[in-house]
Amino acid sequence: MIGGLFIYNHKGEVLISRVYRDDIGRNAVDAFRVNVIHARQQVRSPVTNIARTSFFHVKRSNIWLAAVTKQNVNAAMVFEFLYKMCDVMTAYFGKISEENIKNNFVLIYELLDEILDFGYPQNSETGALKTFITQQGIKGQHQTKEEQSQITSQVTGQIGWRREGIKYRRNELFLDVLESVNLLMSPQGQVLSAHVSGRVVMKSYLSGMPECKFGMNDKIVIDKQGKGGTTDEPGKSELGGSGKQSIAIDDCTFHQCVRLSKFDSERSISFIPPDGEYELMRYRTTKDIILPFRVIPLVREVGRTKLEVKVVIKSNFKPSLLAQKIEVRIPTPLNTSGVQVICMKGKAKYKASENAIVWKIKRMAGMKESQISAEIELLPTNDKKKWARPPISMNFEVPFAPSGLKVRYLKVFESKLNYSDHDVIKWVRYIGRSGIYETRC
């Protein structure tokens, strides 16, 4: 298991050092600094073995978190734990920075003592931790016996993510379907790979211990019910994200509150939600994705010192919808000396420091097209190596789910308290964003 955990600043100075196992010595702290943080070369692996000691590291802004072990630990678990550790710290004191870590080092030690015992991760749900790890250490003394056992039963209990006795005057919940659409397209407009990775984020402000059931237009469920999907041609997607009856989900993963065995057998998603904001599920689809934009590049080399670039973008969704925050990034060679740009819409600028022309458009409706053309002057070089031509990348935000996912219902049942599903105010929102959306040129 994890033998020790160290946090360093960008210079390699130790901010936090907690050793859990006897086989990890103080010199391990230095070994990591010398061999990884101060290493001359770029990091080639997130796992490093130095003198039979393995170091796992992740970096958040300029802070290094390293877990150390001498055993054959579960590597995936160690990384998951390091991310979780970052989440917990963020939940307690915001951004992970040298300043914040130094300011909260006592708290961090307290957390490390609680969520890692002899190197074994323990309950690390912030909701539960916040009930008994607070900055007011005295609190423990003034709790009643009931309060104390409530804390411990929550930390160890089956519903470790929610405490009892939550009350709201207004029962309300917010569902955000957040999707990021990823594309890699060849210069000829052929889709090399495309997928949507989506998240359903829920903010719940519900009283008591509500039992929830979530439904979406999952093809397997709809087909089973024999209603939708049959009249529809599955291969043909309509524009604008409203048409499709059901979607094929490649794979999905759930927050630990969801009863996985029930999903496996009945494909129904039922759970008791944590209080406040959390990520209910993640999913991935690859079929019938609506690609909101198409990029058509044209790059021509005119002699050795000039490049002509023309890029057309086409929006491919309902005309009534508006895409926002559109940004097209056209890479330029390193030996660029000057650029002249003309664009029909928005603003375009050559950014020498980023080696790219950045073209920004605030809003764009569906079924439109726009174009930019640029002339790039090059300095003559005797560098034999060809310019690698990085792909043209794009950013945007659209108000629909490119996968076609629809929330069908979210039912809330709370048998002990007197509110019903109808009394809960529910909000649903769809946001599609660009993930890695690239077209080779």
Add this chain to the structure above:
Amino acid sequence: MTDSKYFTTTKKGEIFELKAELNSDKKEKKKEAVKKVIASMTVGKDVSALFPDVVNCMQTDNLELKKLVYLYLMNYAKSQPDMAIMAVNTFVKDCEDLNPLIRALAVRTMGCIRVDKITEYLCEPLRKCLKDEDPYVRKTAAVCVAKLHDINAQLVEDQGFLDTLKDLISDSNPMVVANAVAALSEIAESHPNSNLLDLNPQTINKLLTALNECTEWGQIFILDCLASYLPRDDRESQSICERVTPRLSHANSAVVLSAVKVLMKFMEMLPKDLDYYGTLLKKLAPPLVTLLSAEPELQYVALRNINLIVQKRPEILKHEMKVFFVKYNDPIYVKLEKLDIMIRLASQANIAQVLAELKEYATEVDVDFVRKAVRAIGRCAIKVEQSAERCVSTLLDLIQTKVNYVVQEAIVVIKDIFRKYPNKYESVIATLCENLDSLDEPEARAAMIWIVGEYAERIDNADELLESFLEGFHDESTQVQLQLLTAIVKLFLKKPTETQELVQQVLSLATQDSDNPDLRDRGYIYWRLLSTDPVAAKEVVLAEKPLISEETDLIEPTLLEELICHIGTLASVYHKPPSAFVEGSRGVQHKRLPPRAGSGESTESPDVGQSGPSEAPPAVIPSQGDLLGDLLNLDLAPPTATVPSVQPSMQMGAMDLLGGGLDSLVCSSPMGAGLGAAPAAMPASLGGAPAVGGGLGDLFDLGGGVGMPTGSYVAPKTVWLLAMKAKGLEISGTFARRGGIIQMDLSLTNKAMSVMTDFAIQFNRNSFGLAPAGPLQVLTPLSPNQTIDVSLPLSTSGPVMKMEPLNNLQVAVKNNIDVFYFSCQYPLSLLFVEDGKMDRQVFLATWKDIPNDNEAQFQIKDIHLNSDVASNKLQGSNIFTIAKRTVEGQDMLYQSVKLTNGIWVLAEMRIQTGNPNYTCTEPRIVYANLLHSQ
């Protein structure tokens, strides 16, 4: 309130000031002071001097302060064991506190204080906490048992904690179950055969129930534990799989990977024609792909595991090629791994796409990545025959870019393509030759030379090309030299008339001017072949080469099976078994997949070795088999009579033989394989013997002798002191008697991270008065990961005390870190002196006088030696044959031995056709060892 100010105190006299503050009456001030102490501790300052003052702050009702003091205690208790006792009372009291959080805190912290005296006091509170009414306390106590076991395993067993821990598997609280499972698994790892976990269908059922309810981490512990279970039949296997599959949808990647491990393992037991088998295969793909949308570090872990899974069950991901396409922004470690998997998944169906991608990658910036991409194109050509032509033309395009490392990599892979598809693409040779001058890496040069030699008849100026390489022969690396030698010999055999001079030149360069034994030996072999029988030479050197296999760098099947059992863990990331990177007994246990359902499928392991020496027909050199065996075994049991300085080169020879690669070209003929290694063993004897004929003859004689050294038997070194028990110092050793002097051969290995110096050694009194005759000669400091071999001469004039067993020796070794103790046993043959040959008459007289109760009889089995050989061997260890007679076809040997303390031992040895029977007054072990080993 900001705490960062605590990090900034650097003035002198700080400790003194802190002391004052710690003893202050004001609570706030005290707390501030403890915080400062912890901050100093974090940055590595030694604040152990404040121990009593900090411990004084422990008696507080402020939980935050208490936790800080505990943190301090865990760090420094070991350096101040006596004062740590001061804390015991508070701990014991806290374990009785009303607040379960405080009870748990106390038991958790106490387990982290590794002081013997404290652990004694820990037992009672721990026993109570294991049965505490509060699950939070129980789950903490469960882990505490593992902590205690790490400090004092015996104590845990004596106190019966293991049984209590087993009971906790049936606890009502899932988190308690999970922690108990984790603790038991860890303890079981250090007792490989204890059956501590005692998994049976009932406990498995309990675990599966807890699996649905516990935290994500608990699920990982349980799944990892489940993976070590062996279901009784395929039905049980299926029902476990059914209950584990829902975990594949968990948001935590580690849960998913551990579930994959269980499924991959249990799937082995399912019959392939079962419907469920197919369903399961289909269910595995999506979660594996989803892992690739996790954070890059997890992607890396996932990809390393997918690499294994793809090798074991290629069908799972065969349609998922696209997800492994490299993204521009992927970190380099993710890119390299994806590329590796792309090659493994390449097939006729997707080859066009793959090639287009690879071509794209070959223009990227990162040199390693580009090289790998180029190499991948070559691998595709070899794997998918239909694509070979396209691959070759892609490679030619890349060569045109003239980017140095791309060209070199392309040439290396084109050589492989030539070997796979002979007589097909040789038209490109001209293009390759144009780039001859730009090659500066040995591998590329060697590949190019191979091509020139192999196709010498088609290249008009082959002799000029090779000659140009020959000018700087001595500056080339061994790989290039060997290749050049072979290529020129090939050229000579193809165009004998105009290249005689060239071949003379290279042979003399290789045999006379080179210090490299491999090169010299290969030179001699060619020389002799050419001079005795050119026709045979042609047959050997220009023999048809075996086609190279489609799949390269596959993991060896047994290792792959073991790694599959370690999915998700470090072993699967390193692609090495745990024993390769874990110290001590932990994880040394090899895991195996369950036996395959159906018949004998698991035995169809593909032979990975490219030029297995086993293929060589034994008729060429009769002793070859044995010889190879001996050479290959060198690592395990170095022969004794050889001069130490010879050993490194011997190992080189053996490794070279195994290395395959380019050498396999030469060695593909049976003779090459045998000879390539044999002479390497005896370079010394070759020193000034350029006369080929005689030299070779000698080689064989000497080579045969390697396995049968004369002189006394020396056991292989065994590990006496484990590194984990001695702060990183590992000692292995053996005893030897050389020229009448007893020597203790030690290998000291530093497995710690700091340098070790000031070594010294001492023996306890022992049965034969063994004592060091001089100091331990470790002159240079031992740096991390270094091993030093020392021979310590021993005398027998030390103090005597009877030991049990008789040949037990207790040793203390000191270095700058600490003093370590271990005991070892020496072979009695160490004490047999050289003048142990008894006069015949005296022997006869003494023999009759031996009282019956001083006599013992032993049978030594499985030794196939005749009496003369046995007698010779034993004489090497100072066991002298006094007389021999033959009775009823049985040989009887009468032998005498004298010990250093003057005691005589007489023996009668009866040999029944390879099955000697002994009568003697001597522990059998010695004899058995001596005969078996020589």
